[in-house]
Amino acid sequence: MKRAVLISGVTAFALALSAGVVAAKGGHGGKGGPRMTFEQLDLNGDGQVTKEELAAQATARFNEADTNGDGNLSAEELAAASERAKEERIARMIEKRDENGDGELSQAEMQPNEDRANKMFERLDDNGDGVISAEEFAEMKGKRKGKRGDKGENDQG
Structure with missing residues (x-):
């Protein structure tokens, strides 16, 4: 049990660290991964991101995906989290490019x-x-x- 918690913690930390690097560069998590702002990572608002804040962010993301609260992510939970992330990316894309506000993207808006x-x-x-x-x-x-x-x-x- 301790080993599973340790592995989960290390994995969560690695995810948060990569998200932090991406956020610092102003990009996204590759292939449309999560976009995290510096402000989202700086949980206490002191203008600095610590390893603890990255770990806390990763834990929060893990817990959000762990919908049944068993401390593990099943294939179904991972698929659901991926689907939510995809829907968020699509919504951001429409919001950013939808010049006429109709909720759809024309070919011209997609250029x-x-x-x-x-x-x-x-x-x-x-x-x-x-x-x-x-x-x-x-x-x-x-x-x-x-x-x-x-x-x-x-x-x-």
Whole structure:
């Protein structure tokens, strides 16, 4: 029993720590994971985030997902938590992009920000010739793979 509590605590701490790093960078938890602001992590409002605050945040998130309160997360509880997170991401996306306020996103509202799209294109177009070659695309894919720690398509793991 102590081992299970310890493992749960370490896992919760790791989740909170990664959320803290993401929040500090102003991003999200990858693949649409949770967005946590610094203020949400700074539970006592002193302008600093401690390991204890990260652990408390992780414990709260774990307990929220543990709907039956047994101290374990079943596949059903994890799926439900994932579904809630997905619904929250969708709601944020609609709120952010729904220019006419109809609660739906048109094709025009779904178009990427032109400045951001241009910057992305320029990053991919290494030689600045106005086109992205297969080599430039593969190079960027390799760089992203290294940053994310992904395994190659032929790797087994």
